[in-house]
Amino acid sequence: MLNSLTRLGLAAGLAVSLAACASTDHGVRSAGDRPMDLSSTEASLWYQTDEAESRLQASGQLNSDPALNAWVNARICEVAGTFCDDLRLYILESPTFNASMAPNGMAIVNTGLLLRAETTDELAFVLGHEFVHFEENHFLERHAAMRNANVTSTVLGSVIGVAGGGGLSSFGSLLAYGGALSFSRSQETEADTKGLIHATEAGYSADAGAAIWSNLLDELTASDHDEVTRRGNDGGAFGTHPDIDVRIASLTAQAADLPVHDGDRAAYRRIIRPFLQDWLDMHIVRRDHGATLALVDRLAGQGEDLGVLQYARGRIYAMRADDALALAEFEAATRHADAPADAWRAIGEMRRAQGDNPAAAAAFQAYLDHSPQARDRYLIERLITDLTGTQP
Incomplete structure (x- = not known):
């Protein structure tokens, strides 16, 4: 996980721009999109995430194995299609279950996610989920929705206080753990639904979404820490996320109408x-x-x-x-x-x-x-x- 100073640097830069957010609807992005109005909120956020990306590159916490990076990047391109060239992969050496795609194309995949996935299908579902947040401009829309006078202190307070990261979060939680910048429940549900479609269109099994959430729920339930278990069972600090059992049920129902096949666990384990x-x-x-x-x-x-x-x-x-x-x-x-x-x-x-x-x-x-x-x-x-x- 990024150390405290790095997290603080990420948050401090972003918090300045978040306090000035004024846009309300960013629509669906097209491949190759970049902010045209350099005075816009979107341009400011892109600049700040570019700065965060530079700090990430220098953090010393990235997995630099060429074969692993090439393989994961290929999976991103499978679900992202024509957006492939807009995304830049960073594999972060962190044990937390997490992945994210920032507005500027910075795509982070934690090794904790790679460890927990049992098949490439499961990884593809998570990547598809995160790609939907990117494609649908959820991050920018959430900023506009949460804009208020307290956003700066909320972001900084959340990031300073977090020690290890969360089990269910995305890029918003990297910057403000379980706080004001987390994606909304409707955005998370949209990311699950459309992300599963992206994954199946890339040839992956539709039952992978429910499978990876079910496995994570088992792990959270087995936790020695009551707070972690509570988050897993009722949303806890991740109040904007649908309960995991609800996600599992929804994804299972959706998979009934999509292609399902056995995932190759041995092939994934070799990777x-x-x-x-x-x-x-x-x-x-x-x-x-x-x-x-x-x-x-x-x-x-x-x-x-x-x-x-x-x-x-x-x-x-x-x-x-x-x-x-x-x-x-x-x-x-x-x-x-x-x-x-x-x-x-x-x-x-x-x-x-x-x-x-x-x-x-x-x-x-x-x-x-x-x-x-x-x-x-x-x-x-x-x-x-x-x-x-x-x-x-």
Whole structure:
């Protein structure tokens, strides 16, 4: 997620222009549209979002993998059609479920979204949803609707106060968490409905919209934090968003009249596999163990990447001080070819704490065998020496 100073910079610049918003109806944009009247509210907002984009580029929080960026950008172009050249993708290394398309074409996709999607169909639905906000000028219309004397302080107060981002928000929430700039319920419903059509016209399955919201609801419901659960179940701070169960029902009904087919989960997993452990690590450190366990369990349900996923589950149990469960998961992880070397290190630490020096030394040695260039190699070798009395 953008750090506090970056968020404040984004908000401060935008808040100045928001206080002066005067337009009321921006209609539907056409491909290649740019503000013609440089004194207009729209031109001011474009300038401010251009400035925000420059800060984002320099934030050091973007995923720069060429293959991943090219692949996600291609999916954006599939749902955006002739607007493809108007949009510029940025993959933000953030564990939150979020994507956005700003009025100037800055398209942000969080790695937290890429982690949670199970198929390309689900990702395409979210991208289609965000594209509708862009195409229909929802952001500009919302600014006009919310224009009042308090908008500047509302934006700044909301952004300064937010620490980690929200589960259901879009670009408005990046700038003002759950606050005055969130899209209206009618805009969100329109984005769901038309976004699903964009996705299906691009060849994706119509049941993906309901599927990704259903999975997110399960995760929010499993959260250790009552406030997060409440937001998931009744809208909470995201009062402008339809309740998730309402969205699921509406999208399910809409899908009945659209093409549905099985999504290729294995193909999607191949795309995100190189990043899976790092993205899980970002989620784990948020310390919402219930939500993260629900996510890991769902990902493990495909029967792939079990070394990485069982190691992640072990880390969560260890953070909860469930040592027996943690050790069992770490040991289970090492039985899979994709087990991270850190799984053996974790076993070594736990066996050492139990006073089982031979098992600890063996685990530490296995860690070094699986990670010959480990940065802590010297420390681990000293530990092995202390545990066994011999050189490793």
